[in-house]
Amino acid sequence: MTKEKSAARTKESAAATNPNSKGLYPAEKGFQPTKATPIGGVVFGRGDITYNEGRQVITLTIRNTGDRPIQVGSHFHLFEVNRYLEFDRRAAFGYHLNIPATTAIRFEPGDERSIEAVAFAGKRRIIGFNGLTEGYAGTEDSPTYLPTEHRAIHRMHKAGFRCSCKKCNTKKE
Secondary structure, three states: OOHHHHHHHHHHHHHHHOOOOOOOOOOOOOOOOOOOOOOOOOOOOOOOOOOOOOOOEEEEEEEEOOOOOEEEEOOOOHHHOOOOEEOOOOOOOOEEEOOOOOOEEEEOOOOEEEEEEEEOOOOOEEOOOOOOOOEEOOOOOOOOOHHHHHHHHHHHHHHOOOOOOOOOOOOOO
16 A cells, blocks of 8 residues: 555545544645744744742842852752751742742852742642652641641751751851
8 A cells, every 4th residue: 555545544534433524634735834933943922921920939048058069950949958058948948949940040169149039839749859848848837737847847957957047056157
């Protein structure tokens, strides 16, 4: 059977099983894309792109106490970032950097800077990273979810993560 006969047979069987199948095959006469876009081409929408709009934002001061540069990715749970970054980890529970997706901020040794953090959206289940949270990262006063934060703080202290909040007092010079 030739390719032409095979293609014709496929179209016939589609028409037999679905009478409204006309136009299912883009190669048929009459199909024209609205605008030619090369393969891999980018199609821009109108207007500015906004991200994290309407979400709770906090400002934190972070200092690298380590001897190597540390990069933090846009969606890494701040509470669980590298143990040598010193900041108020309790305040950062359930937050990530307020920067565009796929970007990062680099902290050189001794660097200290203020950053904006935004609350995670969706179900806010944090799994993985450094294994401190492993569950819900919201801050609602719910008996079901609140123990997750307490366990995470306990794991943070046990693993030696630096925290500059007054309750933790794990600052190292």
